[in-house]
Amino acid sequence: MTETLLRSLRDRVIDEHESLAGLLRKCLLLGAETGSSSLREWARLELNGYSEEATVPEYRKISGAPMSMDSVSGNTWTTGQTISRLQLPADAQEHLGEFLFLTQPVEEIERLAQAQSLHFKPAGLAAAQLTWNRSLGPYQSVMNLSYVLGGSMFAGILGQIRTKLVDLIADLTMATPLTELPRREEVDAAVLHRIGHVGDVYSTTVVKPSGPTAIGASATASSGMSVDEALQLLTAVQSAAESALPDTTDLEVALAELRDSIITPHPETGEVVQRLGKLRAVADKLGIAAVSSATSAAVTALTDLAMQGAFG
Numbered sequence: 001m002t003e004t005l006l007r008s009l010r011d012r013v014i015d016e017h018e019s020l021a022g023l024l025r026k027c028l029l030l031g032a033e034t035g036s037s038s039l040r041e042w043a044r045l046e047l048n049g050y051s052e053e054a055t056v057p058e059y060r061k062i063s064g065a066p067m068s069m070d071s072v073s074g075n076t077w078t079t080g081q082t083i084s085r086l087q088l089p090a091d092a093q094e095h096l097g098e099f100l101f102l103t104q105p106v107e108e109i110e111r112l113a114q115a116q117s118l119h120f121k122p123a124g125l126a127a128a129q130l131t132w133n134r135s136l137g138p139y140q141s142v143m144n145l146s147y148v149l150g151g152s153m154f155a156g157i158l159g160q161i162r163t164k165l166v167d168l169i170a171d172l173t174m175a176t177p178l179t180e181l182p183r184r185e186e187v188d189a190a191v192l193h194r195i196g197h198v199g200d201v202y203s204t205t206v207v208k209p210s211g212p213t214a215i216g217a218s219a220t221a222s223s224g225m226s227v228d229e230a231l232q233l234l235t236a237v238q239s240a241a242e243s244a245l246p247d248t249t250d251l252e253v254a255l256a257e258l259r260d261s262i263i264t265p266h267p268e269t270g271e272v273v274q275r276l277g278k279l280r281a282v283a284d285k286l287g288i289a290a291v292s293s294a295t296s297a298a299v300t301a302l303t304d305l306a307m308q309g310a311f312g
Contacts, residue, residue, distance in 0.1 A: 005026060005029060005030060005033070006030070006172075006173065006176075006179075006181075008026060009023065009026050009027070009030065009169050010169055010173050013162075013165055013166050013169050014166060016162075020106055020110070020158060020161060020162055020165075021047060021106055021107045021110075023162075023165060024043045024046050024047050024106065024165075025043070025047065027039055027040075027042075027043035027165070028040055028043045028044065028047075030187075031043060031187070033181055034181050034182060034183070034184050034187045035184040036184050036187035036188050036191065038187070038188045038191040038192065039168075039187050039188075039191050042191060042195055046105070046106045046161060047105055047106060047107075048105055049103050049104050049105040049108070050101070050103040051103075055277075055280065055281045055284055056101045056102075056103060056284065057195060057196065058196075058296070059157060059160040059161065059164070060101060060102045060103065060157060061099040061100070061101060061102075062099060062100040062101075062102065062149070062153065063098060063099055063100075063289060064084065064085070064098075065085075065100040065147045065148075065149060066082050066083075066084060066147070066148050067082070067083050067084065067085070067125075067145060067146065067147055067148065068080055068081070068082060068083075068119065068144070068145075068146050068147075068148045069081045069082075069083050069142060069143075069144065069145050070142075070143045070144040070145075071140075071141065071142050071143060072139075072140065072141050072143070073139065073140045074139045074140075079144075082148070085098070088128055088132060089131070089132055089135055091131055091135070092128040092129075092131040092132040092135075093128070094131075095124045095125070095127040095128040095131060096124050096125065096128055097124070097287025097288075098287050098288060098289045099287050099289075099292075100120075100122075100147055100149075102154070102157060106158070106161065109154045109157055109158060110154075110158060112151060112154040113151045113152075113154040113155040113158060114151055115151040116150065116151055117148060117149075117150055117151070118148070118149050118150075118151065118154075119146040119147065119148055120146060120147040120148075120149065121145070121146045121147070122147075125145060125146065125147065126145075128145070129142055129143075129145040132145075164194050164195055167194045168190050168191065168194045168195070171186075171190040171193070171194065172186065172187060172190055192273065192303060192306075193303065196280065196299070196303070227262065227302075227305055227310055229301075230298065230301040230302050230305060231259065231262065231263075233294070233297055233298035233301055233302075234255050234258065234259060234298050236294045236297070236298070237251070237255060237279075237283070237291065237294040237295050237298055238251070238252065238255055239294075240288075240290040240291045240293075240294040241286070241288070241291050243290070244288045244290055244291060245286065245288065245291075250282050251279075251282050251283065251286070251291070254275070254278050254279040254282045254283075255279065257275050257278070258272070258275035258276065258278075258279050258302075261275045262302075262311065267311040268311065269306050269309075269311045272302070272306055272311045273303070273306055276299050276302055276303060276306075279295060279298075279299065280295060280296075280299050283295035
């Protein structure tokens with residue numbers, strides 16, 4: 001079973017005609033056999049869709065999604081007008097984040113990818129339309145406000161999922177014979193490296209490279225960044241939040257907990273990785289592009305350091 005499962009994934013993952021859902025179901029089995037809850041959770045979320053509580057991965061976030069609007073002003077009707085979020089009144093924009101989250105199961109995304117154009121009206125957009133209408137004068141009204149996405153957008157998401165799956169399987173088979181199972185630590189590290197924080201599951205083990213392991217503030221990631229330099233990126237996250245938000249309490253708490261786990265005399269990799277996941281989750285919920293970008297840079301650098309064994 002082990003040889004068949006690993007070989008099947010390795011041989012089939014690069015076949016563009018192979019069902020992506022089928023490959024993800026094989027990942028469910030591989031996660032079960034290796035004991036990797038991270039791999040199982042990622043595959044399950046892709047197959048079943050992401051709930052409101054789960055952290056939606058970067059490749060499922062759309063920034064600046066266009067909107068379509070019908071409106072009436074006196075005797076003038078306008079249909080299918082294309083607008084952006086920034087054209088809404090400020091109070092209406094408050095109901096919308098900067099990102100549109102695509103949480104559908106992968107098989108539904110495959111169907112959506114076949115369409116030429118699709119309209120979506122999440123609850124936040126309905127609230128924004130109501131708020132906008134309250135500010136308009138008599139005989140003026142906004143109707144049928146919706147996001148408009150082309151099928152190619154969903155096709156692009158499928159492509160990114162497949163690419164991440166290829167990278168993931170390549171990592172797992174690089175040093176593991178097809179007749180053997182990779183260790184749970186190796187699977188968790190590959191998921192963390194290629195996909196990042198998954199749902200509500202934190203990868204708590206990281207594979208150290210062979211040979212001497214660098215530990216401490218002077219240790220460097222493969223990019224050449226030291227722990228001290230990576231910590232400076234956390235300051236950039238806080239600055240970005242303070243510039244965009246009136247209340248940054250949750251983010252400040254997550255940043256403080258992460259810093260404490262790193263600068264302790266004997267940092268633990270599992271705790272650092274858990275704090276990184278919490279920071280990303282808090283930043284994602286804010287829905288601010290500048291904060292998400294700064295957080296992504298910091299999390300990537302510190303994750304790289306963790307995979308190099310910088311935190312013991």
